[in-house]
Amino acid sequence: MNEHSQKLAKPVTSGLRDCRSDFPALDQEVNGHSLVYLDSAASSQPPSAVISAVAEYQAHDHANVHRGVHTLSHRATEAYEGARDRAQSFINANTRNEIIFTRGTTEAVNLVAQSFSRPTLKPGDRILITHMEHHSNIVPWQQVCEQTGAELVVAPIDGKGQLKTDELIAQLDERVRMLAIAHVSNALGSINPLREIISNARRFDIPVLVDGAQAVPHMPVDVQELDCDFYALSGHKMFGPTGIGILYGKEAKLDAMPPWQGGGDMILEVSFAGTTYNELPYKFEAGTPNISGAIGLGAAIGYLESIGMALIERHESEILAYMMAELDKIDGIRLIGTADKKASVQSFLLDDIHPHDLGTILDHKGVAIRTGHHCAMPVMEHFSIPGTARASLALYNNRDDVDRLTEALLVAKKIFKK
Amino acid sequence: MTAAAPLQEELRELYRDLILDHARSPRHFGKLDDASNRAEGINPLCGDKLKVYLKIKDDGVISDASFEGSGCAISVASASLLTETVIGLTTDSALSYVDAVLAALAGQQKDPADVQLGKLAALQGVREFPSRVKCATLAWRALNAAIHDDKQPATTE
Numbered sequence: 001m002n003e004h005s006q007k008l009a010k011p012v013t014s015g016l017r018d019c020r021s022d023f024p025a026l027d028q029e030v031n032g033h034s035l036v037y038l039d040s041a042a043s044s045q046p047p048s049a050v051i052s053a054v055a056e057y058q059a060h061d062h063a064n065v066h067r068g069v070h071t072l073s074h075r076a077t078e079a080y081e082g083a084r085d086r087a088q089s090f091i092n093a094n095t096r097n098e099i100i101f102t103r104g105t106t107e108a109v110n111l112v113a114q115s116f117s118r119p120t121l122k123p124g125d126r127i128l129i130t131h132m133e134h135h136s137n138i139v140p141w142q143q144v145c146e147q148t149g150a151e152l153v154v155a156p157i158d159g160k161g162q163l164k165t166d167e168l169i170a171q172l173d174e175r176v177r178m179l180a181i182a183h184v185s186n187a188l189g190s191i192n193p194l195r196e197i198i199s200n201a202r203r204f205d206i207p208v209l210v211d212g213a214q215a216v217p218h219m220p221v222d223v224q225e226l227d228c229d230f231y232a233l234s235g236h237k238m239f240g241p242t243g244i245g246i247l248y249g250k251e252a253k254l255d256a257m258p259p260w261q262g263g264g265d266m267i268l269e270v271s272f273a274g275t276t277y278n279e280l281p282y283k284f285e286a287g288t289p290n291i292s293g294a295i296g297l298g299a300a301i302g303y304l305e306s307i308g309m310a311l312i313e314r315h316e317s318e319i320l321a322y323m324m325a326e327l328d329k330i331d332g333i334r335l336i337g338t339a340d341k342k343a344s345v346q347s348f349l350l351d352d353i354h355p356h357d358l359g360t361i362l363d364h365k366g367v368a369i370r371t372g373h374h375c376a377m378p379v380m381e382h383f384s385i386p387g388t389a390r391a392s393l394a395l396y397n398n399r400d401d402v403d404r405l406t407e408a409l410l411v412a413k414k415i416f417k418k
Numbered sequence: 419m420t421a422a423a424p425l426q427e428e429l430r431e432l433y434r435d436l437i438l439d440h441a442r443s444p445r446h447f448g449k450l451d452d453a454s455n456r457a458e459g460i461n462p463l464c465g466d467k468l469k470v471y472l473k474i475k476d477d478g479v480i481s482d483a484s485f486e487g488s489g490c491a492i493s494v495a496s497a498s499l500l501t502e503t504v505i506g507l508t509t510d511s512a513l514s515y516v517d518a519v520l521a522a523l524a525g526q527q528k529d530p531a532d533v534q535l536g537k538l539a540a541l542q543g544v545r546e547f548p549s550r551v552k553c554a555t556l557a558w559r560a561l562n563a564a565i566h567d568d569k570q571p572a573t574t575e
């Protein structure tokens with residue numbers, strides 16, 4: 001950790017120290033205003049600890065991993081494998097073999113769809129997803145259904161944007177051969193009751209993949225306690241670099257799966273007569289991996305652990321409650337996604353102002369939000385809207401950010417007033 | 419980029435009264451049942467979609483035009499202004515307008531003698547907002563596709 005973050009800053013709320021100075025990107029002016037970054041659900045900003053870990057590695061330790069006897073290769077391997085150990089303990093995986101580095105959540109889901117599901121699915125089998133999934137937890141399953149003749153079934157959500165859990169549980173039966181479900185919805189913020197759902201899935205021996213992209217940056221995650229078979233996450237949404245993510249899989253499941261891609265690193269022995277695959281986790285990491293990405297992700301995990309996920313969760317839920325209450329005070333606001341259990345994001349519409357116009361006006365006031373369908377078109381269709389404006393929080397946001405958001409929304413209202 | 423005041427001006431340049439008026443009350447909005455030509459425009463970045471309908475007579479004059487779809491203030495106002503502009507023009511001169519508008523929005527100083535931008539000049543506020551230029555061009559790309567009777571949707575990418 002850098003010296004900035006050691007400096008004691010004023011406490012914000014909930015006992016979380018002010019972490020803003022750990023994030024160099026937050027310290028800038030945009031369009032003449034100090035930046036208010038409310039788009040961490042799309043991609044979060046890295047702290048100095050991550051930036052310097054990656055830079056240090058690039059400057060002093062870079063070499064290929066697992067294949068050299070020289071010192072730099074040894075250092076690179078140690079750092080890369082050290083990141084795996086950190087990830088293992090961060091999500092409480094049983095062994096380090098259960099941590100597969102991928103490009104991100106999207107690649108992790110595709111890996112499971114192609115390596116786990118595709119070889120075993122047959123016509124009549126079902127894959128169950130929910131109506132609130134991100135496209136990356138929909139399309140890979142549509143593809144594998146097309147390839148195998150299995151059927152994609154969708155569990156419904158209600159008007160608050162929460163899962164109709166009873167209906168999902170009623171959809172579970174012997175035909176379902178995979179349940180793929182978000183931990184937290186990126187468009188709505190709804191937190192799904194995974195413990196209850198997964199224990200019901202167990203009754204029919206249904207494998208469960210959890211899309212954790214929007215959960216890991218915001219709350220403690222324990223994959224053994226969840227008892228999911230697979231858990232996917234992205235580094236860049238948890239203060240790490242882009243192009244790196246993790247597939248967690250139970251060892252027994254991963255062991256039984258064929259490799260997904262072939263190449264170097266994933267083999268023990270190759271001859272033209274045949275190839276012996278490497279052991280876990282290397283079996284699923286063909287080719288030179290994203291070494292610096294993994295190191296950056298490891299540093300991000302270290303940073304999060306130094307603060308504590310429980311504290312982060314408490315801080316963010318306080319800011320989220322404040323944000324929802326402040327937004328709700330604005331005349332003409334419509335909050336999309338008001339589940340009882342929510343994390344970090346709020347989608348909304350204001351009067352009949354198109355979200356892109358809101359986005360432009362807010363950007364002009366230095367406030368960065370996301371607008372559009374958020375890669376969750378079925379959610380937009382559920383609410384009969386083309387898109388929303390979405391403000392999303394991370395550990396570095398505070399009440400002032402929310403105030404700047406609402407002020408800027410009032411400017412938008414003024415510009416568009418009839 | 420420094421003081422806040424001129425920035426506010428830029429916003430007002432983008433959302434001029436004329437633009438807001440057309441966004442709120444788009445002209446010639448809806449399907450044209452007896453259209454001879456039609457085309458769709460898609461902005462894949464934001465998912466905005468609109469359709470432009472034209473009624474082109476045998477002499478090449480556009481006797482009626484309309485559009486439908488949903489979009490931001492800029493794309494709706496641009497489409498609305500487009501319909502007002504092209505009704506009564508020949509397809510050739512409508513295409514000159516397409517060229518002139520796309521050039522103006524790209525910030526090119528091209529003043530074709532036969533094209534008077536007139537109120538279309540109000541669209542030029544987007545030039546200070548690079549991420550919004552495509553919103554303003556969408557309808558014009560669709561118009562171009564409709565005149566050429568393209569079956570493929572026109573895209574801004």
Ligand SMILES: Cc1ncc(COP(=O)(O)O)c(C=O)c1O
Nearest residue numbers: 104105106134136186213214234
């Ligand atoms: C819930 C959810 N799942 C999956 C993804 C895809 O993540 P990535 O693009 O990093 O693979 C995202 C992010 O866009 C997300 O929010």
